[in-house]
Amino acid sequence: MPLNAQISPNHLSDAPAEDRLAFAISEVARQFPDRTAIVAGAGSDGPRTIDYGSLAAAILKLEAALDAVRPVGIVARAKRTESLVVIAAACGRQHVPVAFLAEDSRDLIGELRDWVAIDDSLALSVDPTADRRLFEAVATHVVVATSGTSGPPKLVEHSWDSLLAAARLAEQWHGLGWILVYDATRWAGIQVWLQALLTGGRLVVPASRDPDTVLRAIVAEEATVLPATPTLLRRLLTSAEGALLAKARLDRMTLGGEAADGPLLEQARAAFPEAKITQVYATTELGEVFRVTDGLAGFPANWLGRTLPGGARIAMRRDGELLVQLSRDTAEVATGDLVEKRGERYEFSGRRSDVIVVGGAKVFPQRVEEILRGVPGLADARVYGLPSAITGELVAVEAVLTDPLPEGSTPESIRAAALAACRSGLEPHSVPRIFDIVRMIATNPSGKISRRPTSART
Amino acid sequence: MTSTTSIPDAIVAAIAQVLHDTGREPSVVEPRMLLAADLGLDSLDLAQMIVLLERSLGVDPFRAPPPGAARPAVRAVADLIAIYSQPAKPRSGGGAG
Numbered sequence: 001m002p003l004n005a006q007i008s009p010n011h012l013s014d015a016p017a018e019d020r021l022a023f024a025i026s027e028v029a030r031q032f033p034d035r036t037a038i039v040a041g042a043g044s045d046g047p048r049t050i051d052y053g054s055l056a057a058a059i060l061k062l063e064a065a066l067d068a069v070r071p072v073g074i075v076a077r078a079k080r081t082e083s084l085v086v087i088a089a090a091c092g093r094q095h096v097p098v099a100f101l102a103e104d105s106r107d108l109i110g111e112l113r114d115w116v117a118i119d120d121s122l123a124l125s126v127d128p129t130a131d132r133r134l135f136e137a138v139a140t141h142v143v144v145a146t147s148g149t150s151g152p153p154k155l156v157e158h159s160w161d162s163l164l165a166a167a168r169l170a171e172q173w174h175g176l177g178w179i180l181v182y183d184a185t186r187w188a189g190i191q192v193w194l195q196a197l198l199t200g201g202r203l204v205v206p207a208s209r210d211p212d213t214v215l216r217a218i219v220a221e222e223a224t225v226l227p228a229t230p231t232l233l234r235r236l237l238t239s240a241e242g243a244l245l246a247k248a249r250l251d252r253m254t255l256g257g258e259a260a261d262g263p264l265l266e267q268a269r270a271a272f273p274e275a276k277i278t279q280v281y282a283t284t285e286l287g288e289v290f291r292v293t294d295g296l297a298g299f300p301a302n303w304l305g306r307t308l309p310g311g312a313r314i315a316m317r318r319d320g321e322l323l324v325q326l327s328r329d330t331a332e333v334a335t336g337d338l339v340e341k342r343g344e345r346y347e348f349s350g351r352r353s354d355v356i357v358v359g360g361a362k363v364f365p366q367r368v369e370e371i372l373r374g375v376p377g378l379a380d381a382r383v384y385g386l387p388s389a390i391t392g393e394l395v396a397v398e399a400v401l402t403d404p405l406p407e408g409s410t411p412e413s414i415r416a417a418a419l420a421a422c423r424s425g426l427e428p429h430s431v432p433r434i435f436d437i438v439r440m441i442a443t444n445p446s447g448k449i450s451r452r453p454t455s456a457r458t
Numbered sequence: 459m460t461s462t463t464s465i466p467d468a469i470v471a472a473i474a475q476v477l478h479d480t481g482r483e484p485s486v487v488e489p490r491m492l493l494a495a496d497l498g499l500d501s502l503d504l505a506q507m508i509v510l511l512e513r514s515l516g517v518d519p520f521r522a523p524p525p526g527a528a529r530p531a532v533r534a535v536a537d538l539i540a541i542y543s544q545p546a547k548p549r550s551g552g553g554a555g
Contacts, residue, residue: 358502359501359502387521388505389518389520389521390502390505390520391501391502394502394505394506396509419479419481420481423480428502429502431480433479433502433505433506434506434509435479
């Protein structure tokens with residue numbers, strides 16, 4: 001059986017955006033109905049395999065139901081990724097708006113008045129007395145809840161065009177195995193399953209986000225493409241069993257959502273020497289702005305003031321904030337991301353909103369984390385601001401120890417060494433004052449490092 | 459997180475922890491001692507002590523002073539003992555998140 005799917009990229013991009021997912025799945029199903037589309041529960045004892053044929057059949061069935069009822073919109077309340085795919089594809093081709101609500105945004109369902117929920121049964125409860133809505137030739141949209149990192153979650157409407165804008169449809173992207181470590185109902189997760197299934201690929205959904213389970217899934221299902229945040233990648237590299245890590249073979253890593261620092265990129269290269277590392281710089285408002293493919297942290301210093309491939313221009317404000325102008329016709333936008341020059345590169349020093357203010361002095365949490373991650377015995381660290389009535393905020397750390405610990409060291413000796421390293425490398429106000437050792441770093445729902453205080457002390 | 463630790467003991471332990479964490483020599487602590495002049499503690503040290511004491515005693519009298527009250531003045535170890543000995547509403551949990 002040929003490895004690559006027979007969906008012509010041109011043919012695919014000729015289809016209206018909302019039809020493309022259903023079109024791509026039915027094309028593969030027509031030629032290779034038994035080809036695996038999704039492996040769910042991967043990395044556990046009982047993974048479930050869903051082939052393109054059954055996915056396409058489920059889409060057609062739901063399309064018929066949607067066509068009969070023509071609801072105002074559909075809320076995808078399914079837990080299984082394959083159900084989310086079926087709902088998205090059917091709603092797209094039937095021009096019915098669809099909303100994805102993650103666990104923490106279920107309360108927002110009240111905003112979607114008269115929308116109909118569909119769960120994993122994929123059944124559409126039909127009210128036979130209801131009037132059948134006429135087809136409306138308006139742009140069908142997709143509603144996705146924001147993660148609520150910088151405020152309560154809210155619903156944001158996207159067009160299918162913008163949802164698919166970042167999808168790579170060229171031949172080289174066809175038939176690959178994609179591992180899904182993001183929440184399938186969030187923007188980043190939706191991007192991964194769309195990408196995998198638009199290109200006849202195999203979507204591998206691990207049974208949990210536990211690093212060992214994710215690696216077992218990668219190994220068992222031969223997933224070769226890992227889209228992740230640097231935090232999720234670091235967790236995989238530092239917390240998973242060494243033997244499993246040695247068995248995994250990745251061809252590509254696509255990092256986004258936050259900045260990757262030099263040591264993480266080196267670690268990733270050491271663990272997966274064959275893998276091509278792409279760092280995607282995107283913002284919620286602008287979408288993807290640029291990609292860095294040279295495997296180094298930040299971006300080349302000579303990119304400032306230039307028009308980059310894709311048409312965006314980037315500049316830096318005096319205070320270090322990155323400014324982006326997507327095209328000549330659009331206004332310059334302040335990104336909230338701070339950059340600083342290091343040699344021939346600009347590297348990200350953090351989000352403006354992540355800066356901790358201690359007695360009026362600024363602390364960049366990423367800088368502190370970089371120092372901590374260089375301390376033998378520390379696998380990872382999360383730096384955040386703890387509110388203080390005396391100094392406004394106080395620098396606090398949650399650190400994960402390596403397993404095993406370096407010979408001759410104890411948690412207490414590692415803690416002391418970490419604080420000593422901070423004292424010698426940082427201004428006094430930046431040195432962490434609260435230092436907790438935890439089993440795992442807290443992440444927010446998008447898989448990024450959380451900058452909020454938690455009570456997850458161990 | 460309340461415990462049966464006595465307030466003076468908890469304060470002495472917090473001072474010892476702060477001195478240790480900042481790489482300073484341990485010191486004998488007496489109630490009459492001045493935090494800054496005798497023990498060399500600054501506002502950052504005090505802020506750290508308040509978090510440590512919230513964890514050991516379950517209260518932060520600095521975060522929620524009684525209505526209308528100014529932030530209590532803290533100069534000596536004895537001031538801290540007095541502030542933490544005032545009846546206060548215990549807080550549950552460790553963080554604001």
